[in-house]
Amino acid sequence: MVLALTYIGMTNSNENADQRLDYPATSRNREVILDVLRDCLPEQGTVLEIASGSGQHINYFAQHLPQLSWQPSDPEPAARASIDAWRLAHNVEKQVQPAVDIDARVDIWSIAHIRDLTAILSINMIHISPWAATRGLLRNAGRVLPPGGVLYLYGPFKVGGVHVAQSNADFDLSLQTDNPQWGVRNLDDVAEEALKQNFQLMKTVRMPANNFSVIFHRKDE
Secondary structure (H helix, E strand, O other): OOOOOEEOOOOOOHHHOOOOEEOHHHHHHHHHHHHHHHHHOOOOOEEEEOOOOOOHHHHHHHHHOOOOEEEOEOOOHHHHHHHHHHHHHOOOOOOEOOOEOOOOOOOOOOOOOOOOEEEEEEEOOHHHOOHHHHHHHHHHHHHHOOOOOEEEEEEOEEEOOEOOOHHHHHHHHHHHHHOOOOOOEEHHHHHHHHHHOOEEEEEEEEEHHHEEEEEEEEOOO
8 A cells, every 4th residue: 555544543452442544645635525525416315435445535524414325335344444433433423334345346346235325436546456446446336326326536647648747657657666557547548438337427627736536427328
């Protein structure tokens, strides 16, 4: 994992160790992401987050958009423990459901119990995972979202196959050094793959630190 993290309240006793992971980047981008989500998310229903990581984003969003129901997920047990710890710390048990185990690459998602699913979020995942995870995310989102459902992606992207800043090119190189299957994706490739799953690219929003918010809507059949 290339993102810096710490454990909050770590003690010498494993019994008393706080399981909340802390990604510093989350506190830097959560407000600007929330501003975009206010405009693009439905007014009601359930929002599923894929690869919730520490859980800081989804629990923060739930505090500010309490009319929605929020379903976090992550394939890593430590991440799910962190998500649930943040959920308790923020007192949002009514808005945020316990984290579930979902791997974006796998076609059988644990969503049978998710009611009124209207949107899916994936923040800072597709560049820190194999391309198969992006394809799986789009494929499964196309299966489970209703017509008009929102798919929101956030992270760095190439535009027209070109990095938008030298810092992104340097970041891309570091990602591929860590894992050759990782890397900053070309937005055109993601949009093309999304179109195969009946998604229409509605909007891209340039974000701080050379990132993008990318918003898709699932089209009618």
